[in-house]
Amino acid sequence: QSVLTQPPSVSGAPGQRVTISCTGSGSIIGTDYHVHWYQQIPGTAPRLLISGNNNRRSGVPDRFSGSKSGTSASLAITGLQAEDEADYYCQSYDSRLSVVLFGGGTRLTVL
Amino acid sequence: DVQVVDSGGDLVQPGGSLRLSCAASGSHFSSYAMTWVRQAPGKGLEWVAGITGSGDHTYYAESVKGRFIISRDSSTAALEMNGLGAEDTAIYYCARSSGTYLSGYTWFDSWGQGTPVTVAS
Numbered sequence: 001q002s003v004l005t006q007p008p009s010v011s012g013a014p015g016q017r018v019t020i021s022c023t024g025s026g027s028i029i030g031t032d033y034h035v036h037w038y039q040q041i042p043g044t045a046p047r048l049l050i051s052g053n054n055n056r057r058s059g060v061p062d063r064f065s066g067s068k069s070g071t072s073a074s075l076a077i078t079g080l081q082a083e084d085e086a087d088y089y090c091q092s093y094d095s096r097l098s099v100v101l102f103g104g105g106t107r108l109t110v111l
Numbered sequence: 112d113v114q115v116v117d118s119g120g121d122l123v124q125p126g127g128s129l130r131l132s133c134a135a136s137g138s139h140f141s142s143y144a145m146t147w148v149r150q151a152p153g154k155g156l157e158w159v160a161g162i163t164g165s166g167d168h169t170y171y172a173e174s175v176k177g178r179f180i181i182s183r184d185s186s187t188a189a190l191e192m193n194g195l196g197a198e199d200t201a202i203y204y205c206a207r208s209s210g211t212y213l214s215g216y217t218w219f220d221s222w223g224q225g226t227p228v229t230v231a232s
Contacts, residue, residue: 033215
């Protein structure tokens with residue numbers, strides 16, 4: 001089974017730094033394929049934050065950064081703000097099944 | 112910014128059919144693949160189907176293969192859903208896709224607001 005695993009929840013105080021991990025299995029992430037990150041504020045549509053592992057979309061604050069190493073990827077958020085409270089999803093691709101995969105999502109709580 | 116508008120969601124009985132539509136503003140619509148992603152109540156995102164910019168190639172999740180059909184013309188994309196079951200209840204989002212579709216270099220840069228589909232008797 002193809003899976004992208006994220007922690008269900010993370011939290012941090014305003015101004016702190018948090019990271020959200022995304023771990024692949026099988027034929028995912030451990031290849032040259034890219035990982036992308038989306039933010040979803042409850043009740044709204046997802047929006048693209050990071051594409052191609054570490055490319056911030058225009059307009060996304062530089063407090064957000066992405067990285068990928070081996071079979072894992074991470075989204076880091078520095079200088080946490082209340083407005084960052086949302087669900088975050090990683091996304092990649094399974095070449096064996098030819099399907100797009102999303103991680104299960106991580107709820108970020110700003111304390 | 113590109114505006115994506117999805118519509119057509121409704122309450123439908125089990126076994127019924129529904130057609131969702133999606134329009135994206137701006138030029139070069141046919142240059143981009145389009146994708147449908149759904150989100151069941153309280154759950155995460157699930158990729159459902161996608162179609163290349165030319166319309167020549169379509170792709171489906173196993174959970175909808177044989178029941179859903181994605182199509183497009185010069186200005187809109189559509190998702191024809193047949194044999195609907197309770198497991199199809201979700202908000203359906205249309206998204207414009209960037210990168211090579213479908214591949215490890217595909218991502219979704221603009222999303223519609225979502226259209227709700229409820230399957231119940």
